[in-house]
Amino acid sequence: MVNVGVMGTGYVGLVHGAVLSSYGFRVTCMDVDKQKIERLNQGISPIYEPGLEELLQSGLRAGNLVFTASAQQVVQTSDVLFIAVGTPAKEDGSADLSYVWDVVQQIGKHINGHKVIVSKSTMPVGTSRSIAMYLDGMLRGTPYRAHVASNPEFLRQGKAVSDSLSPSRVVIGAESDEAVQMLKKVYATHLEQDVPFLFTNRETAEMIKYASNSFLAVKISFINELALLSEKVGAKIQDIATGMGMDDRISPHFLQAGPGYGGSCFPKDTQAIVDVGRKNGEELYVVRAAIAANEKQKAKMVSKIEETLSFDGTLKGRTVAVWGLTFKPDTDDIRYSPSYEIIQGLLGRGAAVKVYCPQGMKQAKLYWTDLNGRIQYCGSEAECSQQADAIVLMTEWEQFRAANWEKIARGMRGNAFFDMRNMFAGDASVLQWFKYYPVGASEYGYPLREAQ
Known part of the structure; x- marks a missing residue:
């Protein structure tokens, strides 16, 4: 069974983690806000989204869903890591990637094996490639490899749970077979449902989100x-x-x-x-x-x-x-x-x-x-x-x-x-x-x- 890690428990990360846990994956969600993590471990959602709290409580009862404030825990217990932190706009309109790079640095610091790293957050075109280059540099001289992919979300707030369970399409930007095969395992349910899939390169996947x-x-x-x-x-x-x-x-x-x-x-x-x-x-x-x-x-x-x-x-x-x-x-x-x-x-x-x-x-x-x-x-x-x-x-x-x-x-x-x-x-x-x-x-x- 694939162990899934989700870094960030906002609207995207929390819904994504809860839905994957309902498919039977063991999912560890991480956030730096310790009070938020405590509430989540009690099954209390910090956001209002129809159907989400029920999924959280179901995942916790089944033992498939874990919440932690430890970056080391989520990195070292996961085979695939989804980056789902915020990318808010700066005053000049550009995306603030500081939360993304904080997470990437934690991944590089604690990595303990081959990992697939997936950009779930909306990131400017070229960010996933930059993450891959950064992690390649950090892992030079180690036996470990990080396979970086882009997998943008297309969730509508208010319908995020249903959109995750039955997506309109799944877009995967990856340039290694390891990343593609891992994400096919993660999304096996959607493949069986004949959900449309598009496999492309990382820049195209990132661009599709912005273009849409x-x-x-x-x-x-x-x-x-x-x-x-x-x-x-x-x-x-x-x-x-x-x-x-x-x-x-x-x-x-x-x-x-x-x-x-x-x-x-x-x-x-x-x-x-x-x-x-x-x-x-x-x-x-x-x-x-x-x-x-x-x-x-x-x-x-x-x-x-x-x-x-x-x-x-x-x-x-x-x-x-x-x-x-x-x-x-x-x-x-x-x-x-x-x-x-x-x-x-x-x-x-x-x-x-x-x-x-x-x-x-x-x-x-x-x-x-x-x-x-x-x-x-x-x-x-x-x-x-x-x-x-x-x-x-x-x-x-x-x-x-x-x-x-x-x-x-x-x-x-x-x-x-x-x-x-x-x-x-x-x-x-x-x-x-x-x-x-x-x-x-x-x-x-x-x-x-x-x-x-």
Whole structure:
């Protein structure tokens, strides 16, 4: 049986380790945060991801899943090591690889046999080759070899467990047969399921990850720019997206207009690939435009709220209820969430802001320290909306559909409803109580006309 090590217990590493343990592998997950490790060994997940905590507890009960703060333990007890630490963006947009190199140094320090080292984190093109060269240098004069491969993840937060159990594809960038054969053993279940596999070189595997996320970001920015234009010319963005999506060359996926993309991947990955292009003498104009359009979209949403609610060019005296802090539903991840910048913009224009999110408030209180003393956290949608002049729906949590609209509307001071996800477009139960402002339709057009 292959012994698997996972270095890093964030969204990627934790899900990957838990899923592999469910296949019967003995998996050791390592993190430098000792308190986090203690909670994990008790079966307590530090993140919200549907199905994850059940997998953790099942792996612990079966003895297949171990958590440790010891780099030596995970390196020396594993045949294959997955690097799954963060690669956040620096101020200049380039990827911060300091956590990656910390892990690589620990691997080189403690290695005690032939190992397959797999880059699971999203890393700039060429990083896996650099890791291989570094480890080759460290192991010179020893009988050991490190076979380095790139195996990018394609997980959707909120669906990460199901995506790991049934992936859309598995991409493996490797240049040694030892690495390929090891990863075929690790992913034997997926091979049996006829999941599509692509075997290529390391640089191509790394590039596929960036290319995929950048393309989706471009698609989102494109539909958002059309949404802004639609509001001015009287067109309906939802019908436009439907019409475009009927073309199988385009597909309907990622054509939902909104307040801009966010999360842990699209913002940093688009910046990182632009940085890679710049360093290699190739300006990526299309990706750069998507980044700029995304920033414009968030600013436009704030301006739309201000223009609707203000009396004297500001929002002083206005109270805005923000529903949803996470960048998408079914996760507690608030990284690069559009909600942050929308809230900042509203506060900067003088509004009082109340917020509610089913899963994001704990993370917001922990990481949005600059906002904590300026916003009011609430325990429900109804509490958040009490005496508010407007609701701004930022995240399409399914539980919002069950809201008591009459109770919420009667408890408000105003009746504006800014639906940044078009979650309730055409929903008569909402439209009868509120002045409804969707994204990509003029105030007096669809869907308001249907409610009049």
